[in-house]
Amino acid sequence: MEIVVTGPSGKLGGALVRLWQGEHIVHGLGREVLDLGKPNELARALENYSFDAIVNGAAMANPEHCENNPEEARRVNTESPAALARICGERGARLVHFSTDYVLDGSREGLKDEEAPVHPLNEYGRSKLAGENLVLEEHAESIVCRVSWIFGTEPGGFLESFLARAGRGEELQAVEDKFSKPTCVTEIARVVLALLERGDLKGLFHLTHEGAPESWWSYASKVLGFAHALGLLEELKEVRRQKMADAARLQVARPIHTAMDPARLRAELGGGGGSWQEAxxxxxxxLLE
Ligand SMILES: NC(=O)c1ccc[n+]([C@@H]2O[C@H](COP(=O)([O-])OP(=O)(O)OC[C@H]3O[C@@H](n4cnc5c(N)ncnc54)[C@H](OP(=O)(O)O)[C@@H]3O)[C@@H](O)[C@H]2O)c1
Structure with missing residues (x-):
């Protein structure tokens, strides 16, 4: 397959380029070629590339930045994904667009499947939800994958940065009253290829592992346990529990219960991705090696 991946300097886009290179023809196109702040220029920028699919790893993914720059968030997270979908439609290609569990209504406990109500609480979530809808409107053959708490990337996600802090001997704390599901980037890479290989699949998918919701605190504590057991950390440190309202870095409102159930993937692909804990x-x- 010939695949354009946007956002190759980002956590998800970068990992997808690394994981797929060699097996597929991968064009990792950064903002110097494809600026998602300029939706009207994307078609021309893509004229020189052939592709079977565009996988859109680029986004404004920081809620605080989106809240302070809503127009830019709309261009990058809504209008440009819609333009990419239109371009894919015109060129007979598929679009895989990534979205987030932050579009979900997080007011009730439990796992959320693709039918669960949406109710974003911030500009990031609103711009991503509008992006999902426009992508599917512009090119119904598109695939939208909502992902959450990605690890296994370079630069790292929460798992990697938490282990780094533990390794430096820093005091450790994590939020105990927000819940989602960690997701390994290798699982995302595997599932996206499987979806692209199935020409009949389109629309919205919750792309995460099977399993129960975790809080940031339970996630962090379990990861430290794995690192200690495997010899990456000499000492098993305790993680102090923190309330989301007390976390100064989280200035913008975030949904509480957004752990996703990969119900459609289980039905269509038969699951097979294993647990986040194994990953x-x-x-x-x-990291040890
Ligand atoms: N990481 C997670 O845990 C997580 C959780 C839920 C959903 N997601 C979703 O997963 C996707 C990828 O997120 P991520 O964590 O990989 O984000 P990230 O690490 O912040 O990377 C974002 C990427 O988008 C690029 N980008 C931003 N603005 C751009 C523009 N105007 N034009 C072109 N490229 C631009 C960045 O390029 P520069 O380096 O040039 O800025 C970077 O390559 C997003 O759709 C996000 O909503 C991620």
Whole structure:
């Protein structure tokens, strides 16, 4: 397959380029070629490339930045994904667009499947939800994958930065009253290829592992346990519990219960991705090596 991946300097886009290179023809196109702040220029920028699919890893993914720059968030997270969908439609290609669990209504406990109500609480979530809808309107053959708490990337996600802090001997604390599901980037890479290989699949998918919701605190505590057991950390440190309202870095409102159920993936692809815990242990082992 010939695939354009946007956002190759980002966590998800960068990992997809690394994981797919060699097996596929991958064009990682950064903002110097494809500026998602300029939706009207994307078609021309893509004229020189052939592709079977565009995988849109680029986004304004920081809620605080989106809240302070809503127009830019709309261009990058809504209008440009819609333009990419239109371009894919015109060129007979598929679009895989990534969205977020922040579009979900997080007011009730439990896992959320693709039918669960949406109710974004911030500009990031609103711009991403509008992006999902426009992408599917512009090119109904598109695939929208909502993802959450990605690890296994370079630069790292929460798992990697938490282990780094533990390794430096810093005091450790994590939020105990917000819940989602960690997701390994290798699982995202595997599932996206599987979806692209199935020409009949389109629309919205919750792309995460099977399993129960975790809080940032339970996630952090389990990862430290894996790292200690595998010998990456000599000492098993305790993680102090923090309330989301007391976390100064989280200035913008965030949904509470957004752990996703990969219900459609289970039905269409039969699951097979394993638990996040197995993937996290493998990631710790990789960091050890
Ligand atoms: N990481 C997570 O845990 C997580 C959770 C839920 C959903 N997601 C979703 O997953 C996707 C990828 O997120 P991520 O964590 O990989 O984000 P990230 O690490 O912040 O990377 C964002 C990427 O988008 C690029 N970008 C931003 N503005 C751009 C513009 N105007 N033109 C072109 N490129 C631009 C960045 O390029 P520069 O380096 O040039 O800025 C970077 O390559 C997003 O759709 C996000 O909503 C991620």
């Amino acid at each position: 996290a242990r493998a990631r710790v082992q990789e």
